Amino acid sequence: MFKQQFSNASDACALAEAIVDTVREPLLVLDHDLRVIAASRSFYLTFSMTSAEVLGTSFYALGDGAWNIPALRSWLSQMVSGTTALNDVEVEHTFPGVGRRVMRLNARQVSYTVGSSTTILLGLEDVTRERDLARQNEELLRQKDVLLEEFQHRVGNSLAIIASIISLKARSVRSEEARRHLDDARDRVISFANIQQSLHASARSGVIALGPHFARLCQAISQSMIADHQQIRIETRGGGKATTRDAESLGLIVTELVINSLKHAFPEDAANGLIVVSYESCGAGWRLSVSDNGTGKTQAKGRMKGGLGTGIIAALAKQLGADVTTVAGQPGTIVTVRRAISAGAGPSAAAQAWAKVG
Numbered sequence: 306m307f308k309q310q311f312s313n314a315s316d317a318c319a320l321a322e323a324i325v326d327t328v329r330e331p332l333l334v335l336d337h338d339l340r341v342i343a344a345s346r347s348f349y350l351t352f353s354m355t356s357a358e359v360l361g362t363s364f365y366a367l368g369d370g371a372w373n374i375p376a377l378r379s380w381l382s383q384m385v386s387g388t389t390a391l392n393d394v395e396v397e398h399t400f401p402g403v404g405r406r407v408m409r410l411n412a413r414q415v416s417y418t419v420g421s422s423t424t425i426l427l428g429l430e431d432v433t434r435e436r437d438l439a440r441q442n443e444e445l446l447r448q449k450d451v452l453l454e455e456f457q458h459r460v461g462n463s464l465a466i467i468a469s470i471i472s473l474k475a476r477s478v479r480s481e482e483a484r485r486h487l488d489d490a491r492d493r494v495i496s497f498a499n500i501q502q503s504l505h506a507s508a509r510s511g512v513i514a515l516g517p518h519f520a521r522l523c524q525a526i527s528q529s530m531i532a533d534h535q536q537i538r539i540e541t542r543g544g545g546k547a548t549t550r551d552a553e554s555l556g557l558i559v560t561e562l563v564i565n566s567l568k569h570a571f572p573e574d575a576a577n578g579l580i581v582v583s584y585e586s587c588g589a590g591w592r593l594s595v596s597d598n599g600t601g602k603t604q605a606k607g608r609m610k611g612g613l614g615t616g617i618i619a620a621l622a623k624q625l626g627a628d629v630t631t632v633a634g635q636p637g638t639i640v641t642v643r644r645a646i647s648a649g650a651g652p653s654a655a656a657q658a659w660a661k662v663g
């Protein structure tokens with residue numbers, strides 16, 4: 306139908322010229338020798354050129370040789386020989402009269418049924434603003450990282466100063482109860498500093514690997530709270546991933562439970578003491594447990610009921626949509642914080658999934 310309607314060559318030529326002239330982006334029509342046969346109105350406006358300067362001119366001579374770029378010559382040469390097409394090739398250049406531009410080029414070779422001549426359609430898209438915005442975004446992200454580094458450094462220093470001040474105050478008070486409360490406050494400041502440092506050391510993608518995160522926390526707690534003469538080990542097992550926000554809450558729970566075990570589960574001359582931090586996930590559900598082989602049932606009720614640490618753990622668990630259970634025996638205590646797989650999952654499916662977790 307199309308061929309029948311435009312069987313007259315002059316009509317077909319007029320249609321082709323009209324199409325080229327109405328294309329919104331700059332467009333060139335080149336012959337086999339890469340000389341300009343036609344150009345869109347957008348091309349003339351974009352590069353401030355006239356038809357007299359463009360038509361019949363070699364593509365590489367346009368704009369005082371602005372397009373005479375070795376890499377572009379190579380691509381066009383391969384396309385003319387039929388070995389490749391020109392797809393989304395970007396060229397950055399300072400063009401006479403218009404300044405620096407970043408142009409994205411696409412070209413196709415059109416072959417005809419009569420004769421052996423070919424025509425090349427070369428489209429040019431001005432992506433200067435797009436590329437400038439991308440560079441600005443990269444610079445803003447770089448500045449954000451620098452500011453975040455500075456902020457993290459200042460927060461860490463401030464927490465260390467606060468912990469030191471609390472320690473000095475604890476040594477100066479006469480009341481044993483006041484000293485104990487100050488020591489608790491200092492330990493929590495230190496634990497928060499450890500969590501902040503651990504999260505900062507982790508990936509910046511917004512997703513934290515919990516295994517290494519818990520390991521760093523437990524190492525910091527061990528170094529600051531276990532005396533040289535005490536034989537107590539802290540082990541971390543399992544792993545998974547969580548958002549930075551959830552990892553922060555889970556880290557605070559682990560810190561509270563481990564500190565609680567170190568303070569209350571073992572005597573001063575403890576031998577072969579062991580605290581195990583374990584984390585396992587199943588889909589959207591997970592289970593965190595902290596167990597020790599310490600004093601167990603006889604003292605667990607007293608040390609797990611109504612204290613500040615217990616309140617903190619309960620609040621954090623609620624925030625995470627999790628439940629807290631405590632099992633005490635002879636010896637040892639296990640505190641488990643668990644979030645169900647999903648509210649819509651049937652009980653049998655959930656039970657089977659958790660059975661696989663362990």
